[in-house]
Amino acid sequence: MKLSKTDRKLRIRRRIRKISSGTAARPRLSIFRSNKEIYAQLIDDNNGVTLASASSRDKDIEAKGTKTEVAALVGKAIAEKAKKIGVEAVAFDRGGNLYHGRVKSLADGAREAGLKF
Template sequence: MGERLSLFERRRRRVRTALRAKSAGRPRLSVHRSGRHIYAQVIDDSAGRTIAAASTVEKGFTGPGATVEAASAVGKTLAERAKAAGVTAVVFDRGGFLFHGRVKALADAAREGGLEF
């Protein structure tokens, strides 16, 4: 028998499987949320490399990293860096996290910054 997966891992696998079907060759905007920080990166899965990344751990970022405002700042920064790298359309990979709070704030800020998903 296989091992039982946590709810988080089940959600994560379900989201990734759906993304593979819908990606159509577009890069993936992946989000990771911890208790203290939020991280986001645009990944080209076909080449296996990161195109752009932003997080609350970077130098120059001030304030606590576990807030909705911090997540919005990360989303805007990531959108600027992705556009500078020539990426405008991505698929949003929330992993096993619910689309709520900080994850939603990051996604909305990235959309305002010019990324389409």
């Protein structure tokens, strides 16, 4: 029987999470993408703590332009917050999404702002 789209995404998400985990020195950059918004979190999996977060719903991010442009702004915002708490490198967790479009735009924005994957 063929997997549904959501089951396939969930299977990919579980496979990624088996491999990648975040520490205090190198947290996991987790991305959640809905139809309208995009969210990013820096997570320390050893302590179970979210260190920083940014989303397209934040007031300091202008929600003007296309969704990919807004995703790039979210990437820059999370990279700036990471620098404030002293994080330079992260483990990238795309959350089962394809590395294309908004996910790629967020990653490129974070790299431009100085975050290393």
